[in-house]
Amino acid sequence: MLNILQRNIGVKIISLLFAIIFWLFVLNEGTPDKIIPEPQTYTIPLVSSGLDPNMVVMTQLPVVRVRLQGINPSASINNIYAQIDLSGGVPGESTYIIKVNTPPGTNVVDFQPANVKLTLDKVLEKTIPVEAVVTGSPANDYQVGSLIVKPSAVNVRGPSTILNNLGKVTVEISVSGVNDTVQISRPVSFRDKEGKPIFGPNPVVDILSAYPSSVDVIVPVIAKGLSTKMIPLKVTSTGTPASGKELRSLVPAPASITVQGTLQALKGFDFLNIGPVDISGLAEDKNIQIALDKITLPSGVSFLNETSLSVSVQIGDGPIQKSISGVAVQVRNVGADLEVNKAIPPMDVVIEGLPDVVNKVTPDQIQLWVDASGHAAGSYANSKVFWQLPPGITIPTTLQVDYSLKSRVVKGVE
Known part of the structure; x- marks a missing residue:
């Protein structure tokens, strides 16, 4: 008997190892979320893609029932979903084709619905004042004074149809039994034009958002008579x-x-x-x-x-001073029968202003001139210099120059 057991023992050991490996393979591939029986119906989520960030879906997405067959060792039911492409979506109601995403080796026998009607809307923003609503009554012999809300208005963002029906943005504060000023930060809420709360297609998800989402409220509670x-x-x-x-x-x-x-x-x-x-x-x-x-x-x-x-x-x-060299000086408003006898040489000018402005000034940004209006031929000493400077710059001193005018010589006339 011992000889029979020991005969071809190497082959027997190899066969045993192959049997164990095959058993482990079958056990692993038999995990429920890896095998899709055929045929079988599943309920999978419907997701959207490609939606413009300035658009919103106003219809709650349905679930999709799909019949699948085939076995994919690497497949997981959790990775199978339905999808709609909203990249070309426009405001209003439209029908969109549903596609089912499955791993290779898994066949879709049927799915329902094959398409879905959705309503899209533009997302707009609007600044709305915040209305503070006080509930309860303060302690005896006390009263509520003028409320303060900071900020007094918030920026509300949401679908245009919902935003157009927005009646007010409110914040509630209770003063029940208090005898001192109440200062609190509270989230805002939204009411339609009939005073009812506003909900979107999915009540769990906020259809409107506010920035900031909370405001600070000061409710003065003071003695009666004040x-x-x-x-x-x-x-x-x-x-x-x-x-x-x-x-x-x-x-x-x-x-x-x-x-x-x-x-x-x-x-x-x-x-x-x-x-x-x-x-x-x-x-x-x-x-x-x-x-x-x-x-x-x-x-x-x-x-x-x-x-x-x-x-x-x-x-x-503080302001600093800086000397600008070589600034040209013009003579303006010279009479038609006169001309400047000799050009005024460029001059150095001290300017004053804040460092970040002064340090950027160049000579060509400064205009200097003397006014020769009504002047006849002759010399003019210590004439006042006028100027035009860049914003933020001044000249702290009075500028004066000498210049002279002469009669204009007309060519050909002796």
């Missing part, structure tokens, strides 16, 4: 910047604030000066915080809680 008022801010400065520097701008932030007080106290209170700010020795831009207790308000007027003030100081290079 009022609120929006006051613009002004600012002044004291001191001088560092040597070679100059003050470019002073910008208060925010540009305006809301204050509270009695109607009588607020009457005639039309602006608030939060300066002066000290810019002594500043060599670069700086943001300066303003302490509220350093600002004097009219009697009976106060800041809302969480009011914050600052001033943005912009410092730039």
